[in-house]
Amino acid sequence: MMRASWGPTATRPMLAQRAALFARARAFFAARGVLEVDTPFLVNHPPSDVHIHSARVEFPDAPTLFLHTSPEYAMKRLLAAGSGDIFQICHVVRALERSRVHNSEFTLLEWYRIGFSLDDLMTEVEALVSDLTGRAVAGVSERVTYRDVFRRALALDPFAASDAELAQAAEASGFVRGTGVAASRDDLLDFLMGLRIGPGLGRQGLTFVHAYPASQAALARRDPNDIRTAERFEVYRDGVELANGYHELASSVEQRERFTADNQERRRRGMPTFPIDENFLAALATGIPDCAGVALGIDRLLMLATGAAHIDEVIAFPTERA
DSSP: OOOOTTSOSSOHHHHHHHHHHHHHHHHHHHHTTOEEOOOOSEESOOOOOTTOOOOEEOOTTSOOEEEOSOSHHHHHHHHHTTOOSEEEEEEEEOTTOOBTTBOSEEEEEEEEEETOOHHHHHHHHHHHHHHHHOHHHHBSOEEEEHHHHHHHHHSOOTTTSOHHHHHHHHHHTTOOOOSSSOOOHHHHHHHHIIIIIGGGSOSSBOEEEEEEEGGGOTTBOEETTEEEEEEEEEEEETTEEEEEEEEBOOOHHHHHHHHHHHHHHHHHHTOOOOOOOHHHHHHHHHOOOSEEEEEEEHHHHHHHHHTOSSGGGGSSSOGGGO
16 A cells, blocks of 8 residues: 555564664674764765765855765774774765665665775675675675676676777667767776676675776775776675775875866866865874775665665655655
């Protein structure tokens, strides 16, 4: 039966399962000595990533603020201040995004582990998913490089292929060239990953895709053994991206260069640019411990655990009913 528009889209039993999943997550980290933290929802600086759209908050006679899209910057400031291993469960907002598996406001579980390698963190993600949902979701996991998923799905090497070859593959899958700003190489790679490759990943269990192109490093370190790649992974199950993890970049100089390059790309695309978050860079300059961190979508994980077909089934009030 269709519920009245004032009512929740999740049932009472689903809300109970959601609460139980949160409790198990907290118990998982408590058993490992990882501290739960709580950082601001309203922030002064949005991320510079061209693919993330921040929601503005306007107060009378006050500077514009933003709803955070991730607690990453604040949590790394805590790491620099000596917090030790930390985790957080929080709502985040990413504007202009809505689909079967995405609501503009959603719940992230984000955590940072000092002294962990990327492999260590992938192992912990697998343990967490198994603990929260059972082996039915974790399944038989695989770890495969970004290069190899392109090769096996498209017979295409994402590092060696020309821009023209990538454009041809994308256009064959429905990519439409814009009449304004030309698509970048990463636009084409993202399109192919999102439309052709990602939906086929994680069919038997968790698929960890790692060794992303260095141009997509974001806040991850470059791999010292292969400067073409970044120490970053994404996790898929049943064609749905669940998590994004990094061996965290600790250089404030390199991070400033990346933020500056992001703003240059925003100008090229006619997008708004924003001042760089100097507090975050100052924390990096002070020094964060060698660590790895990951953000996992709780709503999507609950969808997989319960067999829900739409994200609205696992949250009380989607944006349209908020």
